[in-house]
Amino acid sequence: MRSYLPSELSAHQRHDYLLSTIGPRPIAWVSTINEDGIVNLAPFSFFNIFGSNPVTLIFSPARRVKDNSTKHTLQNSGNIKECVVNIVSYDLVGQMVLSSTEYPDGVDEFSKIGLTAEPSDLVKPPRVKEAPAQYECVVKQIIHTGEEGGAGNLIICEVLKMHFREDIFTEDDKIDPLKVDTVARMGGLWYTRAKEGLFQIHNPKGHNNIGFEGIPEFIRNSEIYTANNLSELAKYEALPTVEEVNEFIVSDYFKGRTQHWHLKYKIAENWSQHLITEGKVKEAWCFILAAMKDN
Numbered sequence: 114m115r116s117y118l119p120s121e122l123s124a125h126q127r128h129d130y131l132l133s134t135i136g137p138r139p140i141a142w143v144s145t146i147n148e149d150g151i152v153n154l155a156p157f158s159f160f161n162i163f164g165s166n167p168v169t170l171i172f173s174p175a176r177r178v179k180d181n182s183t184k185h186t187l188q189n190s191g192n193i194k195e196c197v198v199n200i201v202s203y204d205l206v207g208q209m210v211l212s213s214t215e216y217p218d219g220v221d222e223f224s225k226i227g228l229t230a231e232p233s234d235l236v237k238p239p240r241v242k243e244a245p246a247q248y249e250c251v252v253k254q255i256i257h258t259g260e261e262g263g264a265g266n267l268i269i270c271e272v273l274k275m276h277f278r279e280d281i282f283t284e285d286d287k288i289d290p291l292k293v294d295t296v297a298r299m300g301g302l303w304y305t306r307a308k309e310g311l312f313q314i315h316n317p318k319g320h321n322n323i324g325f326e327g328i329p330e331f332i333r334n335s336e337i338y339t340a341n342n343l344s345e346l347a348k349y350e351a352l353p354t355v356e357e358v359n360e361f362i363v364s365d366y367f368k369g370r371t372q373h374w375h376l377k378y379k380i381a382e383n384w385s386q387h388l389i390t391e392g393k394v395k396e397a398w399c400f401i402l403a404a405m406k407d408n
């Protein structure tokens with residue numbers, strides 16, 4: 114047995130050990146709005162339901178361990194005192210992770226990551242239309258558990274209105290867990306799909322990326338790619354340059370795979386999708402742009 118006082122571990126180790134053992138944690142995908150009307154969307158797995166009458170949800174945007182800064186969601190919840198907690202199904206997991214990018218002030222995360230902002234009925238922040246459940250909330254109280262990096266800020270919410278997507282119900286008006294298809298957070302890169310088990314997703318790097326907005330229309334509108342595939346493409350800070358694509362076109366890797374195609378574009382899409390699921394996203398980008406050029 115390894116036993117520690119919290120103070121005996123470094124901040125990062127403590128964070129990691131806790132998050133790797135206290136899980137799976139449900140995910141609140143929270144939309145808020147600032148005083149200028151800019152909408153913010155971010156995921157929080159320090160989250161649960163604490164009562165159903167009144168319906169009480171709590172989530173915690175913590176102070177960052179690295180620099181003790183606070184998050185937009187905390188600032189907005191303190192100022193406007195309203196939020197919407199959206200629930201994440203597996204088909205939205207890529208966009209949810211993308212929304213954890215620490216985008217600069219003023220970025221509207223709904224359009225950045227290709228989601229539909231559905232107006233709420235009773236609060237100002239919009240709902241994620243694609244989410245299987247959406248809870249419109251008023252912020253009742255915020256409890257700060259400390260002032261140092263890693264400290265929690267418990268945002269205590271009362272739900273004013275609940276929305277459930279029609280297709281998650283069974284014929285006898287129960288909610289089918291297979292249809293909600295929730296995902297939950299574990300430690301590190303680990304998540305779990307409730308009906309299937311563990312999988313991993315990399316966090317976005319840096320403070321910006323091309324988002325869904327930056328993906329060329331012909332890729333976004335393709336019938337091949339899922340929203341989770343597009344989310345991987347969207348994590349890139351910039352599209353491969355013309356030079357990079359040209360270099361890729363003359364590579365043995367590309368030539369070896371495309372010599373007999375003349376180029377059936379659909380095959381190229383399937384192949385690049387395969388590369389995305391293998392985690393080879395740079396190759397996937399080059400492949401799709403190269404195949405497009407060749408057509």
Ligand SMILES: Cc1cc2nc3c(=O)[nH]c(=O)nc-3n(C[C@H](O)[C@H](O)[C@H](O)COP(=O)(O)O)c2cc1C
Nearest residue numbers: 155156157158159173174175184185186213214215
């Ligand atoms: C699945 C997931 C769960 C997360 N849970 C939390 C959490 O519970 N508390 C927290 O402070 N940050 C959490 N984060 C990180 C925030 O989402 C991230 O810092 C985000 O950029 C905050 O956005 P904001 O500044 O727009 O509020 C989580 C990230 C992911 C991907």
